[in-house]
Amino acid sequence: xxxxxxxxxxxxxxxxxxxxxxxxxxxxxxxxxxxxxxxxxxxxxxxxxxxxxxxxxxxxxxxxxxxxxxxxxxxxxxxxxxxxxxxxxxxxxxxxxxxxxxxxxxxxxxxxxxxxxxxxxxxxxxxxxxxxxxxxxxxxxxxxxxxxxxxxxxxxxxxxxxxxxxxxxxxxxxxxxxxxxxxxxxxxxxxxxxxxxxxxxxxxxxxxxxxxxxxxxxxxxxxxxxxxxxxxxxxxxxxxxxxxxxxxxxxxxxxxxxxxxxxxxxxxxxxxxxxxxxxxxxxxxxxxxxxxxxxxxxxxxxxxxxxxxxxxxxxxxxxxxxxxxxxxxxxxxxxxxxxxxxxxxxxxxxxxxxxxxxxxxxxxxxxxxxxxxxxxxxxxxxxxxxxxxxxxxxxxxxxxxxxxxxxxx
Amino acid sequence: xxxxxxxxxxxxxxxxxxxxxxxxxxxxxxxxxxxxxxxxxxxxxxxxxxxxxxxxxxxxxxxxxxxxxxxxxxxxxxxxxxxxxxxxxxxxxxxxxxxxxxxxxxxxxxxxxxxxxxxxxxxxxxxxxxxxxxxxxxxxxxxxxxxxxxxxxxxxxxxxxxxxxxxxxxxxxxxxxxxxxxxxxxxxxxxxxxxxxxxxxxxxxxxxxxxxxxxxxxxxxxxxxxxxxxxxxxxxxxxxxxxxxxxxxxxxxxxxxxxxxxxx
Numbered sequence: 001x002x003x004x005x006x007x008x009x010x011x012x013x014x015x016x017x018x019x020x021x022x023x024x025x026x027x028x029x030x031x032x033x034x035x036x037x038x039x040x041x042x043x044x045x046x047x048x049x050x051x052x053x054x055x056x057x058x059x060x061x062x063x064x065x066x067x068x069x070x071x072x073x074x075x076x077x078x079x080x081x082x083x084x085x086x087x088x089x090x091x092x093x094x095x096x097x098x099x100x101x102x103x104x105x106x107x108x109x110x111x112x113x114x115x116x117x118x119x120x121x122x123x124x125x126x127x128x129x130x131x132x133x134x135x136x137x138x139x140x141x142x143x144x145x146x147x148x149x150x151x152x153x154x155x156x157x158x159x160x161x162x163x164x165x166x167x168x169x170x171x172x173x174x175x176x177x178x179x180x181x182x183x184x185x186x187x188x189x190x191x192x193x194x195x196x197x198x199x200x201x202x203x204x205x206x207x208x209x210x211x212x213x214x215x216x217x218x219x220x221x222x223x224x225x226x227x228x229x230x231x232x233x234x235x236x237x238x239x240x241x242x243x244x245x246x247x248x249x250x251x252x253x254x255x256x257x258x259x260x261x262x263x264x265x266x267x268x269x270x271x272x273x274x275x276x277x278x279x280x281x282x283x284x285x286x287x288x289x290x291x292x293x294x295x296x297x298x299x300x301x302x303x304x305x306x307x308x309x310x311x312x313x314x315x316x317x318x319x320x321x322x323x324x325x326x327x328x329x330x331x332x333x334x335x336x337x338x339x340x341x342x343x344x345x346x347x348x349x350x351x352x353x354x355x356x357x358x359x360x361x362x363x364x365x366x367x368x369x370x371x372x373x374x375x376x377x378x379x380x381x382x383x384x385x386x387x388x389x390x391x392x393x394x395x396x397x398x399x400x401x402x403x404x405x406x407x408x409x
Numbered sequence: 410x411x412x413x414x415x416x417x418x419x420x421x422x423x424x425x426x427x428x429x430x431x432x433x434x435x436x437x438x439x440x441x442x443x444x445x446x447x448x449x450x451x452x453x454x455x456x457x458x459x460x461x462x463x464x465x466x467x468x469x470x471x472x473x474x475x476x477x478x479x480x481x482x483x484x485x486x487x488x489x490x491x492x493x494x495x496x497x498x499x500x501x502x503x504x505x506x507x508x509x510x511x512x513x514x515x516x517x518x519x520x521x522x523x524x525x526x527x528x529x530x531x532x533x534x535x536x537x538x539x540x541x542x543x544x545x546x547x548x549x550x551x552x553x554x555x556x557x558x559x560x561x562x563x564x565x566x567x568x569x570x571x572x573x574x575x576x577x578x579x580x581x582x583x584x585x586x587x588x589x590x591x592x593x594x595x596x597x598x599x600x601x602x603x604x605x606x607x608x609x610x611x612x613x614x615x616x617x618x619x620x621x622x623x624x625x626x627x628x629x630x631x632x633x634x635x636x637x638x639x640x641x642x643x644x645x646x647x648x649x650x651x652x653x654x655x656x657x658x659x660x661x662x663x664x665x666x667x668x669x670x671x672x673x
Contacts, residue, residue, distance in 0.1 A: 028551070137550055137551070140597065142592055142593070142596040142597065143550075143592060144589050144590075144592040144593045144596070145593070282553070283550075283551065283552060283553045284550075284551065287550055287592070288585050288586075288588040288589040288591075288592055289588075289589040289592050289593065296582055296585055296586075297578065297582060299585075300554065300578065300581040300582050300584075300585045301578055301581070303553050303554065303581070304553050304554065304555055304581060306578070
């Protein structure tokens with residue numbers, strides 16, 4: 001198994017009431033509410049948490065980025081990956097990931113990622129995402145070409161990693177006279193690429209066609225099973241058998257010394273008014289052209305307040321269906337076993353704390369996870385034969401499926 | 410080409426640059442091409458009925474809007490203008506009268522710059538296409554479909570009469586499709602062409618610029634700039650109207666168009 005630590009890096013010093021009053025905590029919610037003094041403190045606390053995560057036995061640190069919102073303080077996951085490349089020695093740095101459509105120069109991303117891979121001595125896992133709907137607006141990027149830009153930027157980055165330069169790129173969205181970055185990844189044929197997602201079938205299909213592991217972000221168990229049905233069928237069409245090494249899951253899981261405390265802190269997973277990307281504005285979060293046409297009706301109804309948010313569920317529902325797990329190590333372990341038995345992922349991210357959970361409680365949670373929960377989960381993983389892509393020496397992609405598994409050169 | 414007709418409107422799909430463009434036609438008299446707003450258009454409006462008593466009204470749906478095919482390659486507003494030049498040639502309309510509404514006004518202005526003398530008359534109504542010096546063109550990306558459409562009306566009762574106080578979901582879906590196409594062709598820079606004020610100096614078609622006094626979508630200063638840029642043109646401001654002059658003050662707009670078209 002590959003067990004990762006994750007935090008959204010919440011900007012927990014923002015005035016919650018101001019967000020409620022404004023009616024949204026994204027895009028146009030003014031950054032006058034951002035407190036850089038608290039921001040400086042929080043960034044440094046999060047660095048300590050990441051170092052502790054390595055110390056207590058996690059295999060990886062999962063990083064992400066978001067924009068114009070308090071729910072996530074990382075505006076550039078490559079910045080934290082660079083810092084951790086030097087501050088840690090063992091953990092994989094799992095970026096889930098760089099939002100490709102937001103990049104106007106994917107070659108620069110390829111360079112940054114290659115630098116992180118070399119500085120970390122080959123510990124980079126380079127996930128890619130489409131970016132949230134409102135982030136297209138935050139970056140001024142056309143939501144109608146989101147998927148085109150994602151796919152083309154991916155092609156260009158992988159090519160820059162795997163083909164010696166110089167070469168020329170004349171694409172639809174990207175044109176480069178000369179691609180010849182003097183920074184290439186240490187891992188060969190290239191760093192692993194994992195693709196996270198929550199809703200879009202198109203992304204699941206795309207990941208399965210590439211043979212990239214898909215990381216389901218806190219979906220309910222039944223929905224997760226449907227994701228794997230789809231992934232497995234696409235994999236079969238593509239000519240390979242998908243297994244646990246293709247499956248990842250991000251589990252919100254808070255542990256504390258007592259059940260009561262754990263449950264109280266777990267409510268902080270709802271701190272963004274129930275949506276983990278914050279109180280979304282129905283229009284900004286779903287710009288025209290960004291979502292799959294199959295969801296058009298649901299989203300136009302949501303946009304005018306006529307339908308329920310297709311992505312929201314109550315705390316009680318999420319506890320019931322295990323999208324959120326909270327308790328002492330003793331009570332969370334059986335729940336994690338159910339997750340592993342029913343959905344068979346080999347990659348599990350632990351989203352351990354959120355919102356206003358205190359620094360002391362976040363640290364306690366990390367220690368309890370490391371001392372009691374991770375060893376138990378590893379044992380289950382062995383018993384259930386949940387081999388991670390590293391353990392299974394799975395090919396890095398369908399293109400490379402006949403070549404060797406990536407290793408430090 | 411498939412042609413259907415009810416009592417008054419003829420509807421056909423015309424292939425333009427390989428794209429099936431939905432074209433509706435009605436009326437008798439000199440040909441008049443009407444280019445609709447970014448939100449698309451209702452099937453029937455008092456404005457069209459009234460125009461059809463004086464002109465043969467040609468009402469195409471822009472590629473990607475209201476039932477016209479969406480070409481994956483179409484990525485600029487100026488290319489839409491080129492397609493409409495092809496449509497005018499295909500239909501052999503001759504020196505046609507051209508009326509552009511809002512976003513359609515931008516397309517019409519681009520067409521006028523491409524063939525300076527080809528149009529009998531050009532009428533630009535609340536046209537996008539020019540960057541305002543002081544104000545801003547309203548950003549629909551930040552507004553719901555209903556809020557954006559309502560922003561084009563000074564009198565909200567006029568919106569209620571045409572669309573209903575709470576437009577049905579199929580209308581919202583069509584607005585979403587139309588908005589997506591607008592993003593595909595006019596995302597950045599949003600709703601203007603920096604070269605247009607310069608190119609407009611070459612226009613030789615007789616041009617009338619019309620603006621709703623209370624236009625909250627495209628500032629009136631853009632109307633003044635159009636009138637300054639196009640030789641011999643003038644600006645006529647319609648009172649008690651927002652951006653959608655065609656839907657809020659149809660009689661006033663038809664009168665302006667008819668009188669302008671009747672002139673020698």
